[in-house]
Amino acid sequence: MRIALDVMGGDNAPDAILSGALAAADLLGPAGADAAADDAHTVVLIGDRGIIEEGLEEGGLAGDPRYEIEATTEVIGMAESPTKALRGKSDSSIVRMAELGRGSARGGAGTVSADKACDAIISAGNTGACVAAAQMQLRRLPGVHRPGIAVVLPTFHGPVVVCDVGANPEPRAQHLHQYAHMASVYAERIIGVEDPKVSVMNIGGEEEKGTPLVRETNALCRGDEGLNYVGYVEGRELFEGKANVVVTEGFTGNVVLKLAEGLSAGIFKLIAHEIFETDPELAMKFEPVVKKIYAKHDYHEYGGAPLLGANGICMICHGSSEPRTIRNTIRNAIAYQKSGINEAIVERLGCSDHARGAGR
Incomplete structure (x- = not known):
């Protein structure tokens, strides 16, 4: 497997991104392994050649065949307009990353030769630019309206998959209906939840509540026998085990995600502070337990999130990603490919062989 990594994207780039890539060496198989082997993987580091070469040298991995360099001269900033940046910075790390992913999705078509094509792309850079570049280059899986x-x-009742959290802030009900199916496949293949329960995020449980978009999505999901649909879920119920999959539009989803992350971090800091203030010795005894629990609720441990519906593997990371975030995202990309999620999504959405070929 070949993984294209945007070294220049993110609040802590390039150092944190490059460090995370090098920390993933143990996930890539032994150096010099047969490229055709299932456990042989290559990370293509995209960005400033001098910075990448220096990092490889310092990490003792210079010349390691598991790492390749794809040099670029431009960087898309976190605050830049995605559309303008993609058009004006053709030699940026995000654009090159997407082009490498396109080569794999289209069998080496376009400007990318088959030997350089990548099976997965990863970035912690400008989310809008990453999503737009992925949609332009990888395109969509057959039958998918919007990734x-x-x-x-x-949660205390097990993990919950939330889709969408930022790619599509103004969707149609048909998009959310498809998210329910795609996220269900993801929950089954990655989390191991059999026949996941699906809900639509709303401000209440009553049928008449919610925006027209929410009510129309509810009707589509409720009338779909292919979904294990259990109705609306409120924000507080997200953590109570009512559903394994929750669908919403990208604006609300992004707010929910960041609120949950911030609240989790704040609660653990408050607990640690109060215990230390009460009894420093007791705090030292509880420290391993608190750290263990916090790790289960730390987004860095979960790595980047997939752009479901893209015709390829695209992982979107937090702008604040740390080295371990990137390492875990590389792990996620490998697991995603092995799980056959994209093939399952195409089958789930009922695409014919003819449509599958036309979609590429």
Whole structure:
């Protein structure tokens, strides 16, 4: 498997991104392994050649065949307009990353030769630019109307998949209906939930509540026998085990995601502070337990989120990604390919062989 990594994207780039890539060496198989082997993987580091070469040298991995360099001269900033940036910065790391992914999705078509094509793309850069570049280059899986970003939120009742959290802030009901199917496949293949329960995010449980979009999505999901649909879910119920999959539009989903992350981090800091203030010795005894619990609720441990519906593997990481976030995202990309999620999504959406070929 070949994985294209945008080294220049993210609040902590390039150092954190490059460090995370090098920390993933143990996931890539032994150096010099047969490229055709199932456990042989290559990370293509995209960005400033000098910075990448220096990082490989410092990490003791210079010349390691598991790492390749794809040099670029431009960077798309986190605050830049995605459309303008993609048009004006053709030699940016995000654009090149998507082009490498396109080569794999289209069998080496376009400007990318088959030997350089990548099976997965990863970036912690400008989310809008990453999503737009992926849609332009990888395109969509056959039958998919609009890709969506799916994240896994840990709860006391098990993980919950939320889709969408930022790719599609103004969707149609048909898009959310498809998210329900795609996120269900993801929950089955990655989390191991059999016949996941699906809900639509709403401000109440009553049928008449919600925006027209929410009510129309509810009707589509309720009338779909292929979904294990259990109705609306409120924000507080997200953590109570009512559903394994929750669908919503990208604006609300992104707010929910960041609120949950911020609240989780704040609660653990408050608990640690109060215990230390009460009894420093007790705090030292509880420290391993608190760290263990926090790790289960730390988004860095979960890595990047997939752009479900893209005709390829696209992982979107937090702008604040740390080295371990990137390492875990590389792990996620490998697991995603092995699980056959994209093939399952195409089958789930009922695409014919003819449509599958036309979609590429």
